[in-house]
Amino acid sequence: MLSFIFNRGLQIVPVIIGVTLATFLLAQIIPGDPADVLLGSMASEEARQQLRVALGLNEPIYVQYAIYLKNLLQGDLGQSFTFAQPVTQVIVERLFNTSLLAVAAILLASVAGVAAGTWAALRPGSVRDQGLSVIVLFFNSMPSFWLGLVLILIFGLHLRLLPIGGMQDATGSSGIGSLVAHMALPTITLAAWSLAVIARMTRSSILDVINSDYIRTARSRGVSEVRIVLCHALPNAMPSVITVIGMQMGFLLSGAVLTETVFSWPGIGLAMYQAISTRDIPLIQGGILVLAVAFVLINFAVDILYAYFNPKIKLG
Amino acid sequence: MILAQSSPLRPISANGPVLELKNLGVAYGRGAASVQVVHDVSLAVERGEALGIVGESGCGKSQTMLAALGLLPRGGRITSGQVLLEGQDLVGRSPRQMRPVRGREIALISQDALTSLNPAMTIGKQMAEPMIHYGGMSRSAARQRCTELLDLVGIPGAAARLASYPHELSGGMRQRALIAMAISANPKVLIADEPTTALDVTTQSQILRLIDSLRKELGMALILITHDLGVVAGVADRVAVLYAGRVVETAETETLFAAPRHPYTKALLDSIARIEDDVAERLNPIPGLPPDPRNPVSGCAFHPRCEYSREICRNALPILEDGTGAQHPVRCHVDPFVSSSLRAVGGAR
Ligand SMILES: Nc1ncnc2c1ncn2[C@@H]1O[C@H](COP(=O)(O)OP(=O)(O)OP(=O)(O)O)[C@@H](O)[C@H]1O
Ligand code: SF4
Ligand SMILES: [Mg+2]
Numbered sequence: 001m002l003s004f005i006f007n008r009g010l011q012i013v014p015v016i017i018g019v020t021l022a023t024f025l026l027a028q029i030i031p032g033d034p035a036d037v038l039l040g041s042m043a044s045e046e047a048r049q050q051l052r053v054a055l056g057l058n059e060p061i062y063v064q065y066a067i068y069l070k071n072l073l074q075g076d077l078g079q080s081f082t083f084a085q086p087v088t089q090v091i092v093e094r095l096f097n098t099s100l101l102a103v104a105a106i107l108l109a110s111v112a113g114v115a116a117g118t119w120a121a122l123r124p125g126s127v128r129d130q131g132l133s134v135i136v137l138f139f140n141s142m143p144s145f146w147l148g149l150v151l152i153l154i155f156g157l158h159l160r161l162l163p164i165g166g167m168q169d170a171t172g173s174s175g176i177g178s179l180v181a182h183m184a185l186p187t188i189t190l191a192a193w194s195l196a197v198i199a200r201m202t203r204s205s206i207l208d209v210i211n212s213d214y215i216r217t218a219r220s221r222g223v224s225e226v227r228i229v230l231c232h233a234l235p236n237a238m239p240s241v242i243t244v245i246g247m248q249m250g251f252l253l254s255g256a257v258l259t260e261t262v263f264s265w266p267g268i269g270l271a272m273y274q275a276i277s278t279r280d281i282p283l284i285q286g287g288i289l290v291l292a293v294a295f296v297l298i299n300f301a302v303d304i305l306y307a308y309f310n311p312k313i314k315l316g
Numbered sequence: 317m318i319l320a321q322s323s324p325l326r327p328i329s330a331n332g333p334v335l336e337l338k339n340l341g342v343a344y345g346r347g348a349a350s351v352q353v354v355h356d357v358s359l360a361v362e363r364g365e366a367l368g369i370v371g372e373s374g375c376g377k378s379q380t381m382l383a384a385l386g387l388l389p390r391g392g393r394i395t396s397g398q399v400l401l402e403g404q405d406l407v408g409r410s411p412r413q414m415r416p417v418r419g420r421e422i423a424l425i426s427q428d429a430l431t432s433l434n435p436a437m438t439i440g441k442q443m444a445e446p447m448i449h450y451g452g453m454s455r456s457a458a459r460q461r462c463t464e465l466l467d468l469v470g471i472p473g474a475a476a477r478l479a480s481y482p483h484e485l486s487g488g489m490r491q492r493a494l495i496a497m498a499i500s501a502n503p504k505v506l507i508a509d510e511p512t513t514a515l516d517v518t519t520q521s522q523i524l525r526l527i528d529s530l531r532k533e534l535g536m537a538l539i540l541i542t543h544d545l546g547v548v549a550g551v552a553d554r555v556a557v558l559y560a561g562r563v564v565e566t567a568e569t570e571t572l573f574a575a576p577r578h579p580y581t582k583a584l585l586d587s588i589a590r591i592e593d594d595v596a597e598r599l600n601p602i603p604g605l606p607p608d609p610r611n612p613v614s615g616c617a618f619h620p621r622c623e624y625s626r627e628i629c630r631n632a633l634p635i636l637e638d639g640t641g642a643q644h645p646v647r648c649h650v651d652p653f654v655s656s657s658l659r660a661v662g663g664a665r
Contacts, residue, residue, distance in 0.1 A: 211389060213431040219387055220426065221419035221446045221497065225411060231445070235436040309436070 001307070008303055012296055019292045023285045024068045028061070030281055077289070078282030082274055087286035090271055095290070098260070098267030102252050104183055105190035109252075110245050113195045114234075117202025117241075122229055124207055132199060139196035144255050148189040148262040155185060165264040186263040190255050194248035201244040205237035212236070238309040246302030250295050332403065333360035334537050335384070335422065335505045340397035342376070342383045342561075352395065353379050353609045354561045358636075361505065366531060366538040368548030368569065370584065371558035372606045377541045378427060380558070381507050385422055386414040402504075419446055423503035425527075427510050429491040433482035439466075440478025443497050451501065465496040469526060488519040492526070499530055506531065507539045512547060524551060545581075546588040549573065557581045560607050560617035563636060567644035577646035577653060579622045616649065624652040 039047055052058050056067050071077070077087035120132040139147075156164030163182050209215065210233050218232050257269035264270060268287055275283035342354035354376040361367040369377050382388050384399045386406065399406040401421055406414065418424075426432045434442050443465065444458035453461065459478065466474035469492040482490055491511060498506060508527055512520035528551045531538045540552055548555050548569060556566040557578060565578040576582045583602045604621040607613045613620060619629040628649050636647040643654075 213426055213428050214434040216382075216387060216426055217424075217432045217494070217497070218434065218442070218445070219418065220385060220424035221501075222415045222417075222450055223445060224415065224449075227445070227449065232434055232437070236434070238436075 004307055005304055008300060012300055015296050016293060019289060019296065020069060020072060021065070023289045023292070024065050026288065027281050027285055030279075030284075072289075077286035080275070080280050080283040080286075082278045082280040082283060083271070087282045090283060091268060091286055091290050094266060094268045094271050097265060098256055098269060101183065101186055101190060101260070101265060101267060102249075102256055104187045105252055105256075106194070106245070106249055108187055109191040109194035109198055109248060112191075113198025113245075114202045114241060116195075117199040117204075118206060118229060118234060120199070120203045121206035121210070121233070122225070124203075129203075132203070136196040136200050139192045140200075142192070144189055144193055145258045145262050147192055148185070148259055151185045151189055152262070165262075182265075186259050186265050189262070190252060190259045193255070194245075194252060197248060198241065198244055202234075202237065202241050205240045206233045209233050209236045235309065239306050242302060242306050242309060246299055246306075249298045249302070253291050253295060331363075333400075334363045334402055335539075336360040336398075336400040337380065337384060338398040338400065340380060340383060340399065341395035342379050342388065342392060343395045344391050344393075351609050352561065352612070353392075354383065356396070357558070357561070357563055358397075359556055359563065359566075361537045361539055363504070363537055364531070364535050365554070366528070366540060366552045368545075368552030368555040369539060369541045369558060370543065370545050370548060370555055372543055372584075372602070374606055374608075375558045376561035376609075377543075377558055378509055379561075381424070381509060381539065381541065385418060385424060385507075386411065387418075387424070415450075419498075419503065420501040421503060422505045422507065423498040423501065425491075425494050425498045425506070425508045425511050428514065429487060429494055429511075430514060432494055433490055435482055437481075438478065439480050439482065439485070439493050443478070443493070443500060446501065461500070462496075465500055466493065468499075468530070469493070469496040470522075471496070487515055488523065491515060491519075491523050495523075495527060495530070499534060499536070502534060503536060505537045505539065507541070509541045510543065511540075512542070520547075527551070544588070545573075545584050557584065560613070561609060562617065562647065563645075564618070564647040565645065571644055575653070577643065577651060578618075578648050579624050579650075579652060580618050582653065583621075616647075624650045626650060 036048075039051060056064055059067070075088050077091070079085075080087045080090050083090045116132055120129040123129055152164045155162045162184050163178075164185065165182075206229060210229070215228060215232055218228055223232070256267060257272055259265065260267045260269035261273045268290065272284060272287040274280070275287065337357055337359045340354060340357045341352065343350050343352045345351055357376075357380050359367065359369070359380075369380070371377055379388070379392070383392070383394050384406070386409065388394070394407055397407065401417065406417060409417075433439070440459065440462055443462045444453075444455070447453040447458040447461060448455060451458075462478055463474045466477055471477055471489055471492050477485070477489075477493075482493075485493065495508075495511070498508075506527075511527060512523050515523060524547065527538065527540070530536070538551070540548055542548060545555070552569050554566065555569050555572050557564050557572075557580065559578075559580050565572070565576070565581050567577075572581065573585065576585055580602075587601055602621060607617055607620075615631050616622070616625070616629040616634050619625040622629065626649065632649070634647045634649045637643075637645045
């Protein structure tokens with residue numbers, strides 16, 4: 001297992017280098033002169049030239065990339081002018097808020113999705129099974145920002161049960177109750193789509209394995225139907241469910257950008273939304289880099305989990 | 317595969333068969349799409365007796381036995397008949413009512429050893445599951461019992477094997493583990509569905525000998541399903557031959573080998589691979605294929621492949637005699653070997 005983790009870990013290195021290259025090139029492709037953006041169009045040609053030299057913009061492109069990597073290794077992602085702060089600081093401050101939302105959403109989606117899918121698979125074709133299919137279809141055909149707006153309308157404006165935004169700091173300075181209340185709607189919004197996909201995948205993977213010979217063996221030994229599904233079918237269905245959960249985590253990161261915007265949740269997503277509106281290129285670059293690296297690391301974790309649930313891979 | 321010796325006939329107990337199928341029918345689908353895969357099968361096995369069920373692939377051997385255990389896959393259903401366990405009918409029981417029967421009264425070794433063990437569970441865990449959850453055993457007692465069982469079926473290093481996953485075991489070892497699981501609750505009837513397919517020849521005869529000795533040791537009745545008459549020769553007391561979902565002949569094993577009455581049985585006997593032959597090759601494979609139950613054959617289902625077929629065979633289904641006469645039951649209009657079979661057993665049966 002350890003050597004599997006090590007080997008899989010090694011494969012990450014080139015991917016991460018590729019990601020840095022992509023974010024670096026992104027700044028080259030985005031039209032406009034960074035000096036223009038930083039200094040405004042009224043600045044003198046002399047001042048621009050000075051800035052270009054200072055930023056290394058007159059160097060050949062590979063030198064610029066080397067400078068970018070060097071800064072990156074020192075944790076320097078440039079300066080965000082929207083927030084008048086180093087990009088690293090902007091991201092670090094918001095990373096916690098985004099992670100909190102993403103982790104809460106993936107937990108909700110995984111636990112509720114696996115539970116709902118298993119529950120439906122216990123009685124395929126039953127009313128509960130068909131009911132689940134309808135809900136799945138409903139969640140899957142609804143854009144998450146729209147669900148967010150509907151939830152705001154119902155729970156925030158109509159029933160006045162839950163706050164609809166205005167979370168300033170998720171580190172809990174205003175108490176855990178306020179945190180949970182502020183998190184409820186964004187978490188549900190972010191989780192809904194993935195929850196539906198996970199539920200559907202769990203159901204179909206369980207039904208795929210339920211006709212296996214080893215299930216028949218367990219039945220022929222008097223094992224109860226509930227144990228058959230929970231202890232025999234579910235573990236064998238888990239590898240495909242985990243793969244889907246892993247893919248959902250990626251979607252969830254991108255979904256967080258929209259959800260944070262709808263609920264003004266102070267995370268990386270909201271910051272990136274603001275950065276895009278003001279063409280704050282270093283912040284866009286930094287945000288994408290962090291999200292992409294997070295995506296790669298999540299997939300790494302998913303692969304390890306996958307191997308854990310699939311003994312053939314673990315030992316092979 | 318062991319052709320030479322046949323086990324001595326056991327005395328038949330007075331208090332009736334332990335498991336009896338009466339006129340059992342199995343079908344898939346409903347209405348016009350309904351396909352009858354087992355027709356009117358009646359079989360009985362006495363306490364401690366070994367019954368062989370023989371027939372080509374697709375003739376309904378597995379479906380009959382799965383129906384008896386209430387384990388037909390989705391879409392399959394029992395259309396007629398009874399499954400009597402010590403006189404109690406099991407047909408129509410709910411899954412909850414069937415559970416105490418499974419494993420404890422009737423145990424199954426299913427057809428494919430390679431896929432019949434849960435790949436995501438250790439051998440020990442899957443063996444012990446019913447003991448702990450339904451047998452009221454403690455974890456350590458179950459562990460102890462599993463070790464004994466693996467020992468009993470000849471798995472070396474039994475205690476260490478409990479922690480193995482199925483893919484870490486060879487095919488023969490997996491089959492042994494399945495046998496250990498099947499006998500773990502001391503069933504009265506053990507159904508072994510082609511326990512030796514997918515194993516090499518040496519392992520095949522080892523597994524057969526193991527099953528046979530366990531049966532005698534534990535006093536179980538055994539239903540041995542196979543497509544190879546050679547397999548039942550050394551093990552079964554009696555044999556039922558199935559063709560196209562129907563019993564076509566039943567007899568004591570010796571009688572069946574010495575004096576088969578049904579042309580299909582005769583053809584099967586002629587096709588046995590003899591172990592003393594260097595080339596383990598079918599001598600005379602039966603020409604043609606068994607019918608697909610979706611396109612049933614009129615009259616006697618064997619008639620397209622039968623060299624003794626007559627007009628009546630195409631039109632009328634032969635009935636299975638009840639075997640009260642001098643000869644054992646057969647389902648054939650023509651009964652072509654009648655004189656030779658009378659000669660062989662001296663007409664005394
Ligand atoms: N799930 C199913 N749905 C429809 N038909 C089925 C199903 N399972 C089996 N059958 C049909 O039932 C018939 C009998 O199958 P069965 O498995 O009992 O054969 P068998 O005698 O055990 O053969 P084998 O030696 O190949 O195991 C076959 O013709 C098969 O096509
Ligand atoms: S009934 Fe006719 S076709 Fe069928 S086995 Fe007998 S002789 Fe052959
Ligand atoms: Mg079969």
